[in-house]
Amino acid sequence: MLRYIGKRILYMIPVLLGVTLLVFFIMHLAPGNVAAMILGENATAEQIAELEHEMGLDRPLLAQYAAYLGGLLRGDLGTSYTSGESVTAKIMACFPYTVRLALVAAVVSVLLALPLGILAAVKQNTWVDNVSMVISLIGVSMPIFWLAVMLILLFSLKLGWFPVYGAKSWNSIVLPAISLGFMNMASIARTTRSSMVETLRQDYIRTAYAKGLSKGAIVIRHAFRNGMLPTITVIGLEIGQMLGGAVLTETVFAWPGVGRMMIQAINGRDTPTVMGCIVLLTVCFSFVNLIVDLLYGVVDPRVRTMYR
Amino acid sequence: MERKETGYALEIKNLSVEFRTRERTVYAVNGLDLKIKKGQTLGLVGETGAGKTTTALAILNLVQTPPGVITSGSIHLNGECVLQAAPDAAKTGPKHKKQRLQKGMNERELQSMRGRAASMIFQDPMTSLNPVLTVERQIAEVLEKHEGLKKDQALARAREMLELVGIPGDRGREYPHQFSGGMKQRVVIAMALICNPELLIADEPTTALDVTIQAQVLDMMQKLKRQNGTSMLMITHDLGIVAEVCDCVSVIYAGRIVEHGTLEDVFDHTLHPYTAGLFNSLPSMEDRRTRLRPIPGLMPDPSRRAPGCAFAGRCEYAAERCFKEPPGTVCRTGEHMVACHLYNRDNIGKEVLRHG
Amino acid sequence: MEVGKRNNKQREEELDFASIPKNSGFKETFFRLCRNKAAVAGMVFLVLLILISVFADVLFDYQTTCVDQTISQRLQWPSAEHWFGTDEFGRDLLARVVHGSRISLSIGVAAVAFGLLVGGILGAVAGFFGGMVDNVIMRACDVFLAVPMMLMAIVIVAALGASITNLVVALAISSVPTFARIVRSAVLGVRDMEYVEAARAVGVKTGRTIARYILPNCMGPIIVQTTLRIAATISNTAALSFLGLGVKPPQPEWGALLSSGREFIRDSAYLACIPGVCIMLTILALNLLGDGLRDALDPRLK
Numbered sequence: 001m002l003r004y005i006g007k008r009i010l011y012m013i014p015v016l017l018g019v020t021l022l023v024f025f026i027m028h029l030a031p032g033n034v035a036a037m038i039l040g041e042n043a044t045a046e047q048i049a050e051l052e053h054e055m056g057l058d059r060p061l062l063a064q065y066a067a068y069l070g071g072l073l074r075g076d077l078g079t080s081y082t083s084g085e086s087v088t089a090k091i092m093a094c095f096p097y098t099v100r101l102a103l104v105a106a107v108v109s110v111l112l113a114l115p116l117g118i119l120a121a122v123k124q125n126t127w128v129d130n131v132s133m134v135i136s137l138i139g140v141s142m143p144i145f146w147l148a149v150m151l152i153l154l155f156s157l158k159l160g161w162f163p164v165y166g167a168k169s170w171n172s173i174v175l176p177a178i179s180l181g182f183m184n185m186a187s188i189a190r191t192t193r194s195s196m197v198e199t200l201r202q203d204y205i206r207t208a209y210a211k212g213l214s215k216g217a218i219v220i221r222h223a224f225r226n227g228m229l230p231t232i233t234v235i236g237l238e239i240g241q242m243l244g245g246a247v248l249t250e251t252v253f254a255w256p257g258v259g260r261m262m263i264q265a266i267n268g269r270d271t272p273t274v275m276g277c278i279v280l281l282t283v284c285f286s287f288v289n290l291i292v293d294l295l296y297g298v299v300d301p302r303v304r305t306m307y308r
Numbered sequence: 309m310e311r312k313e314t315g316y317a318l319e320i321k322n323l324s325v326e327f328r329t330r331e332r333t334v335y336a337v338n339g340l341d342l343k344i345k346k347g348q349t350l351g352l353v354g355e356t357g358a359g360k361t362t363t364a365l366a367i368l369n370l371v372q373t374p375p376g377v378i379t380s381g382s383i384h385l386n387g388e389c390v391l392q393a394a395p396d397a398a399k400t401g402p403k404h405k406k407q408r409l410q411k412g413m414n415e416r417e418l419q420s421m422r423g424r425a426a427s428m429i430f431q432d433p434m435t436s437l438n439p440v441l442t443v444e445r446q447i448a449e450v451l452e453k454h455e456g457l458k459k460d461q462a463l464a465r466a467r468e469m470l471e472l473v474g475i476p477g478d479r480g481r482e483y484p485h486q487f488s489g490g491m492k493q494r495v496v497i498a499m500a501l502i503c504n505p506e507l508l509i510a511d512e513p514t515t516a517l518d519v520t521i522q523a524q525v526l527d528m529m530q531k532l533k534r535q536n537g538t539s540m541l542m543i544t545h546d547l548g549i550v551a552e553v554c555d556c557v558s559v560i561y562a563g564r565i566v567e568h569g570t571l572e573d574v575f576d577h578t579l580h581p582y583t584a585g586l587f588n589s590l591p592s593m594e595d596r597r598t599r600l601r602p603i604p605g606l607m608p609d610p611s612r613r614a615p616g617c618a619f620a621g622r623c624e625y626a627a628e629r630c631f632k633e634p635p636g637t638v639c640r641t642g643e644h645m646v647a648c649h650l651y652n653r654d655n656i657g658k659e660v661l662r663h664g
Numbered sequence: 665m666e667v668g669k670r671n672n673k674q675r676e677e678e679l680d681f682a683s684i685p686k687n688s689g690f691k692e693t694f695f696r697l698c699r700n701k702a703a704v705a706g707m708v709f710l711v712l713l714i715l716i717s718v719f720a721d722v723l724f725d726y727q728t729t730c731v732d733q734t735i736s737q738r739l740q741w742p743s744a745e746h747w748f749g750t751d752e753f754g755r756d757l758l759a760r761v762v763h764g765s766r767i768s769l770s771i772g773v774a775a776v777a778f779g780l781l782v783g784g785i786l787g788a789v790a791g792f793f794g795g796m797v798d799n800v801i802m803r804a805c806d807v808f809l810a811v812p813m814m815l816m817a818i819v820i821v822a823a824l825g826a827s828i829t830n831l832v833v834a835l836a837i838s839s840v841p842t843f844a845r846i847v848r849s850a851v852l853g854v855r856d857m858e859y860v861e862a863a864r865a866v867g868v869k870t871g872r873t874i875a876r877y878i879l880p881n882c883m884g885p886i887i888v889q890t891t892l893r894i895a896a897t898i899s900n901t902a903a904l905s906f907l908g909l910g911v912k913p914p915q916p917e918w919g920a921l922l923s924s925g926r927e928f929i930r931d932s933a934y935l936a937c938i939p940g941v942c943i944m945l946t947i948l949a950l951n952l953l954g955d956g957l958r959d960a961l962d963p964r965l966k
Contacts (some may be wrong), residue, residue: 018807023819030823141948143899145906146922146940153929153936203435209370210430211450211499212423221449225440244814248903263907266822278819282811300440301483 008293012286016279020072023278024065027271072279078272082265087276091258095280098257101249102242104173105181110235113185117192117231122219124197132189139186144245148179148252165254176253180245184238191234196227225299232299236292240285314387317507317539318344318367318426323381324393324563325362325371332611336362338563338618339380342541344507344556346386349533349540351554351571353547353586357607359563360543361431364509366391367541368422369413385425386506389413424454426507427500432516433492437484444470444480447499454503469498473528490521494528501532508533508540514549526553547590551575556643559583562608562618569644579646581623584661617649625650625661696960703956706949713946717765729759731914742934749934751925757935760916761942767917768946771828772898775835780890782836783843788874790844791851802848805841813838817900821909831910835897846889850882884961888954895950902943918943 052058056067071078077087116136120129155175156164163172199205200223208218247259254260258277265273297304320342327334337359344350352360365371367383369391382392391412413421430436438446447469448462457465467477473494484492493513500508510529514522530553533540542554550557550571557574559567559582567580578584585603605622608614617623620630630649638651650660697703716723734754742749748757790801808816820834851874854860863873902919904910911917913924918939925935 014803015806015810018804019810022807023811026819026823028823030825137948137951138944141895141944141951143902143919143940143943143947145903145919146936146943149922149926149929149936150940153933157930203430203432204438206370207430207436207496207499208438210368210422210428212419212421212453213449214419217453222438222441226438240812241814244812244818247814247818248907251907262818266818266909274819274822278811278815281815285812286810302439302485305485 004297005290005294008290012290016283016286017069019282020069020275020279021065023275024068025061027275028061028064030269030271068275077276077279080265080273081270082268082273087272090261090273091276091280094256094258094261097255098243098246098250098259101173101176101180101255101257102239102246105177105242106184106235106239108177109181109185109238110188113188114192114231116185117189118196118219118224118227120189120193121196121200121227122215129193133193136186136189136193139182140190142183144179144183145248145252147182148175148249151175151179152252165252166256172253176249176255179252180242180249183245184242187238188231188234192227192231195230196223199223199227202226228299229296232292232295236289239288243281243285314384315346316343316384317346317348317386318342318350318541319384319387320363320367321382323363323366323383324379324398325359325366326377326379327375328377329375334610335613336376336563336610337366338613340560340563340565342558342565344539344541346506346539347537348555349542349553351550351557352541352543352560353545353550353557354560355545355607357610358560360560361511362563363560364428364511364541364543367507367509368426368428369418370422385421388421388425390418390421420454423450423500424503424505426509427503427505428509429493429496429500429511429513431512433489433496434516436496437492439484442481442483443487443495447480447495447502450499450502465502466498469502470495472532473498474524490517490525493517493521493525497525497529497532501536501538504536505538508538509543510540511543512545513542514546515544522549529553547586559586562610564618564647566619566648567646569641573641573644577640577644578661579640579644579651579656580648581625581650581661582619585622617647693960697956700956700959702952703960706952706956709945709949710953713765713769713949716762717769720762720766724756724759724762726763729756729763731755741932748938749932751921751935752928757921757938760921761918761939764916764918764921764939765942765946767828767911767915768898768901768919768943771832771835771901771911771917772894775832775897775901776839776890776894778832778836779839779893780843780886783840784847784886786840787844787847788851791848792855792870792874798848801844805844808838808841809845813896814900814903817904818907818909821904826909826912828911828915831901831904834904835900838900839893839897842893843886843889846885847882850885854882888958888961891950891954891957895947895954898950899943899947 049058056064059067068078075088077091079085080087080090083090116132120132123129152164152175155161161171162175163169166172196219200219205218205222208222213222243259246257247263249255250257250260251263258280262274262277264270265277320340323337323340323342324335325337327336340359340363342350342352342363352363354360362371362376366378367385367390369383371378377397378391378393379398380393383390389411392410394408394410397408437443444463444466447466448457448459451457451462451465452459455462463480467480470480471477475491475494475498479487484495487495493516497513508529513529514525517525526549529540532538540553542549544550554571556570557568558565559574559580561582567574567578567583569577574583575587578587582603585601588601589603591600603622608618608621614620614631616629616631616633617626617635620626623630627649633649635647635649637645637647638653638656639645640656646656697707720726732755734750737746737750737754738752740746740750740754746756746758748761751757751760786801786805790798811819816838817834820837821830824830824833860873863876868876901910901917902922905917905919906923908923911920913920921939922936922943925932925937925939929936
């Protein structure tokens with residue numbers, strides 16, 4: 001088991017290297033001169049050249065990349081072009097907010113989605129099924145940012161229950177978490193339903209009925225764990241989606257997380273900050289995927305034998 | 309629940325089961341009668357698609373509704389009524405959710421019957437065990453349900469039972485994917501027999517296994533069955549297995565019993581042309597040079613009901629009458645009966661079928 | 665040489681009759697799809713939407729309704745004259761939504777088509793050849809998939825600059841790896857089937873084998889994924905525009921409309937609501953169609 005985890009983490013390294021390389025080069029495709037931008041319109045050519053040299057921007061791209069990578073290994077993500085602060089410090093100040101938001105949204109959406117999906121599968125083709133699947137279908141079709149705007153309109157502006165933006169009071173997380181989690185809930189519920197329906201059709205479920213077990217015992221003991229396998233995959237993917245969705249939610253609600261900072265950095269052409277955000281979110285996503293893989297082993301003994 | 313002592317472990321009367329979907333209705337079982345005396349083994353023989361598995365599932369009231377509808381008939385286990393279709397059961401529409409019953413066990417009675425009064429071994433051991441639960445857990449579950457044992461006790465008994473079917477008890481902690489096909493079927497058998505059921509339904513228990521393993525599994529089933537005095541319904545298409553383990557035989561064709569009798573009746577005094585056809589399509593051990601004579605044609609489309617005898621289209625003896633009216637049953641002895649127009653009360657004792 | 669070639673061609677034709685599972689299920693699939701009311705509703709909506717976007721110029725003149733500003737008519741709630749109301753410059757929202765459907769739909773379709781083409785080729789090549797080629801392509805896909813899709817699109821647009829072309833490029837690139845994976849696994853599923861081996865055995869060329877014998881037989885999952893993917897892309901397009909990284913005003917893309925409507929949400933909520941409803945209905949219709957297609961193509965439900 002430990003060896004498997006070790007192998008998986010080792011495998012993450014080339015992928016993350018690839019990601020940094022990819023993002024680094026994409027970001028440097030951007031037209032325009034960074035030094036000129038920082039110094040403003042009145043800068044002379046010499047001043048620009050001097051700053052470029054100071055920032056190492058006159059070196060070949062690969063050398064710049066190597067320098068960036070070296071810094072990354074030491075936990076140094078560079079200095080922000082706009083504020084001159086350390087990017088690592090800047091991101092670490094925002095990161096807890098994103099984690100809090102994503103965790104609340106993920107946990108609540110999974111806790112709601114599983115019972116909804118299972119209930120729909122067990123009560124297949126009844127009104128329970130239909131209602132929960134209509135809700136889920138609307139959920140997967142509703143753009144996150146629109147839901148966010150509508151939530152603000154209804155609960156903040158009309159009813160005044162929750163603050164419009166920021167993260168100042170305890171209840172300010174409610175609306176961002178709903179807008180971020182609703183789509184995930186819907187999509188997890190849909191997957192849960194279809195995999196449970198599929199599982200309930202299996203031969204071993206018939207065997208369990210023939211043993212005289214009650215429907216409840218069969219669903220909980222026999223179907224649930226088997227039906228979970230596809231759901232776990234989707235939960236992992238959805239959390240990745242959420243990290244992307246956090247950019248939208250945080251922007252709409254002015255939630256001081258990594259996503260919002262990234263958009264601000266993009267608008268300010270602050271490449272090191274953008275890079276830092278992407279790297280951090282990608283690492284998070286990779287760890288989520290690792291956890292998903294390990295969960296697979298917990299649920300399915302056939303996978304567990306593969307670990308050895 | 310009233311209970312009449314009848315001497316029969318299983319009594320099925322006039323059972324009909326249909327599968328109704330929006331596109332078509334499949335008539336799987338059509339007026340089937342079946343009886344098993346206590347302690348005896350009945351072989352139910354027929355081709356794939358003849359309605360054998362549906363019949364077996366109906367005994368445990370496990371036919372999926374929808375799409376399945378039991379349109380007529382009754383099933384009694386040890387004199388206890390499992391189900392009796394309501395007179396208007398056939399009127400159930402295609403969007404039905406519930407089976408219409410006149411009387412029968414409710415959900416709780418059904419659960420306490422399944423696995424204890426009657427249990428079932430399914431055809432494919434590969435898919436009939438849950439892949440994410442240990443083998444002993446799956447066996448112990450039956451005891452926890454029916455005998456109210458605590459988890460530890462149940463697991464201990466499960467391991468004993470595994471030994472009894474020839475698997476080392478400590479392998480119970482393993483998962484189904486670590487077992488071979490034959491061993492999985494032993495596990496399934498252990499699961500079915502652990503509560504000493506009065507009736508064991510074995511649905512082609514050896515079809516998915518290698519020939520050498522088949523014999524072992526059959527021997528073991530026979531042994532355990534004799535020890536406990538269990539009655540058995542052996543569903544198979546293999547007449548060799550029937551000869552080996554059964555006391556009586558019922559031959560099923562298109563959801564109806566066409567011939568029934570003791571092993572001797574059916575094997576030595578074959579009456580129905582279909583039964584004869586089954587024997588002819590077996591390789592003979594005495595004369596290895598004779599060519600097999602398979603029954604021509606295929607089973608009729610189960611979604612169409614012909615007015616006459618279902619076998620008429622493939623029968624070499626078929627007369628005009630066979631296509632028009634369904635045959636009634638004629639008895640040769642108290643036990644031996646046949647449903648075929650070839651026979652009437654006068655010629656039933658004589659040899660009517662051509663041989664060779 | 666000449667003779668040999670003709671022979672191959674002939675043999676291939678014989679193969680067509682003999683052993684290839686033809687897509688005879690197409691009609692049947694379509695009928696099954698038509699029995700699914702939700703899928704039909706989705707299809708009808710999409711057809712209407714496509715018609716509206718094709719004839720947008722006939723319905724509303726772009727210059728007079730979507731560009732010219734009439735300040736006297738600004739921020740009017742929906743009425744008989746302006747069904748969807750007017751925006752902050754007095755332009756008719758219905759006209760802008762209708763013209764916006766053009767942009768949203770075409771970006772969605774173009775990006776997915778592009779992604780499908782590139783991803784499909786990569787996946788087919790990887791699946792068919794296996795080995796080294798497969799390894800390189802799949803590891804590259806891993807790298808792309810390691811970044812959440814939305815982030816990848818944001819980065820690409822941010823680097824290239826916000827324009828419709830760059831948006832299409834970004835969204836296409838971010839959907840390439842998904843398609844490559846699907847096509848690869850589909851190809852792997854049918855690669856070793858007997859009819860493919862038969863085709864190779866009679867000497868059909870590799871590219872031709874892939875195009876004629878393998879791809880047609882793994883269309884099912886690809887069609888379904890394409891439908892669902894267009895939905896996701898339309899949503900992402902709107903999201904990027906909403907963030908100011910996609911279509912820029914005054915072009916009437918739905919996400920951009922929603923974004924600019926957000927400023928007036930207190931008093932003119934319809935400005936944000938209506939484009940959002942349009943996005944949602946379109947995605948809903950595509951999802952319904954995709955679900956219907958999946959069920960119709962699933963042989964287990966036959």
